[in-house]
Amino acid sequence: MPSSTVRNARREITGFxxxxxxxxxxxxxxxxxxxxxxxxxxxxxxxxxxxxCGHVPQMLVMAAGRDPHPLIDALxxxxxxxxxxxxxxxxxxxxxxxxxxxxxxxxxxxxxxDTSLASLNRSAAKIWLVAQALRDPGNLGTMLRTGDxxxxxxxxxxxDCADPFSVEAVRASMGAVFTxxxxxxxxxxxxxxxxxxxxxxxxxxxRDAVPYRGAPYAAPSFxxxxxxxxxxxxxxxxxxxxxxxxxxxGRADSxxxxxxxxxxxxxxLEAMRS
Amino acid sequence: MPSSTVRNARREITGFxxxxxxxxxxxxxxxxxxxxxxxxxxxxxxxxxxxxCGHVPQMLVMAAGRDPHPLIDALxxxxxxxxxxxxxxxxxxxxxxxxxxxxxxxxxxxxxxDTSLASLNRSAAKIWLVAQALRDPGNLGTMLRTGDxxxxxxxxxxxDCADPFSVEAVRASMGAVFTxxxxxxxxxxxxxxxxxxxxxxxxxxxRDAVPYRGAPYAAPSFxxxxxxxxxxxxxxxxxxxxxxxxxxxGRADSxxxxxxxxxxxxxxLEAMRS
Numbered sequence: 001m002p003s004s005t006v007r008n009a010r011r012e013i014t015g016f017x018x019x020x021x022x023x024x025x026x027x028x029x030x031x032x033x034x035x036x037x038x039x040x041x042x043x044x045x046x047x048x049x050x051x052x053c054g055h056v057p058q059m060l061v062m063a064a065g066r067d068p069h070p071l072i073d074a075l076x077x078x079x080x081x082x083x084x085x086x087x088x089x090x091x092x093x094x095x096x097x098x099x100x101x102x103x104x105x106x107x108x109x110x111x112x113x114d115t116s117l118a119s120l121n122r123s124a125a126k127i128w129l130v131a132q133a134l135r136d137p138g139n140l141g142t143m144l145r146t147g148d149x150x151x152x153x154x155x156x157x158x159x160d161c162a163d164p165f166s167v168e169a170v171r172a173s174m175g176a177v178f179t180x181x182x183x184x185x186x187x188x189x190x191x192x193x194x195x196x197x198x199x200x201x202x203x204x205x206x207r208d209a210v211p212y213r214g215a216p217y218a219a220p221s222f223x224x225x226x227x228x229x230x231x232x233x234x235x236x237x238x239x240x241x242x243x244x245x246x247x248x249x250g251r252a253d254s255x256x257x258x259x260x261x262x263x264x265x266x267x268x269l270e271a272m273r274s
Numbered sequence: 275m276p277s278s279t280v281r282n283a284r285r286e287i288t289g290f291x292x293x294x295x296x297x298x299x300x301x302x303x304x305x306x307x308x309x310x311x312x313x314x315x316x317x318x319x320x321x322x323x324x325x326x327c328g329h330v331p332q333m334l335v336m337a338a339g340r341d342p343h344p345l346i347d348a349l350x351x352x353x354x355x356x357x358x359x360x361x362x363x364x365x366x367x368x369x370x371x372x373x374x375x376x377x378x379x380x381x382x383x384x385x386x387x388d389t390s391l392a393s394l395n396r397s398a399a400k401i402w403l404v405a406q407a408l409r410d411p412g413n414l415g416t417m418l419r420t421g422d423x424x425x426x427x428x429x430x431x432x433x434d435c436a437d438p439f440s441v442e443a444v445r446a447s448m449g450a451v452f453t454x455x456x457x458x459x460x461x462x463x464x465x466x467x468x469x470x471x472x473x474x475x476x477x478x479x480x481r482d483a484v485p486y487r488g489a490p491y492a493a494p495s496f497x498x499x500x501x502x503x504x505x506x507x508x509x510x511x512x513x514x515x516x517x518x519x520x521x522x523x524g525r526a527d528s529x530x531x532x533x534x535x536x537x538x539x540x541x542x543l544e545a546m547r548s
Contacts, residue, residue: 151523249425262533
């Protein structure tokens, strides 16, 4: 359909107390996201990545008075053609919705994905990242972003992790929430699933470990990092096929969780290339 | 002096409106830290690291009713012996001071360090980390933590970076703010300083770059990452002695700044070892 027709479907919102604004703002809280089964993502780059990966928002929110941009037009056309809603509002209201002082020019409401282990195809990638009880949404998003960079298949969240659909995690993922697969499970669910097929479970550890450089990584390799303060439970480390150590030359005995995943992830990537 | 004598110097604070509590809370804002020339650090592990590196807080704040701990006693003795002040207060007030729901049992007020380039001894380490216009205090603290792990000499902050003495940066550094040297400079100050001695400036780049793996790193290597959204200015990349690329297998063309510094930092560390 011609885009002039499509653009007639825009709805304008001017008041902070509008129910749609309240609905959108509520999505910054986990309980509301969970109830609605949706999450919020912001930014033209991120929404364009989403569109190109086949994720079309149910609702597109645009700031009024923005400069025209062919990618925004493309987003608007895609959303309208899919039967979604296009909202135009003030930059102030968009700022209120995303909780950011300098809001991006667009935000979208997306349906949450299937995050069951069953939805993963382990042979689709040589590397998978696994996070256990990761509490920081920024670390979680950063792991998704790193996963995209190293060509991982996705991120498996073990036990009680931060919500991957939080605004902070989605933002830190820089769009990788749309390109990486996501699964959530307890360790007791994950381990039998892993053992039901090929897969090497790898973790950084101080226990009975070999140097991370040149370790015998094997695809598909599941690279696991633990909670920010506690690290991995000993039983989880012991269930690994490969435990590796990274040099720690200073006073500290651990790295930031997202950093550890990245250093190890790049090492596994190099091993898979050679 | 016997610690029983020392502990008589404790001052108890029970009210939220106490001027000392207001002073301590004010240190969460940069302008107050700057005016006072001090910063706040929290946690027994972190304060013990500080003490063992020769950094004694001017003021030590302890939660009342804590379980006795020899490391807290050691801290208290060191602070009192150095003429510092020891404050005992409620967990609620300590929580208010640090802005954390589950406060650590201790916090300390430390004098800011000399952060001039002149204070750095470049031959003290083979690796130095450099961050340009880094805006996120968490990323900054994480870079300090990574620097400690790879045996870097310290972190050089170029142009307008987040405050390394913010509560968030100090927290994310996990104590490395006390073990790593810190310097702040504009790029126009940094480059002549660098060229006044040995030093290879390295950055991840897409311009005229070689693969990061096996690149000709040379000590002392100054590993530079750029701003979270903009990356490094082209002129800064062009001033580098070595530009390296990391594999990017997905849709994104960059890593989180702290992640990039870590992956590159570990690669340089490996090159220096072999």
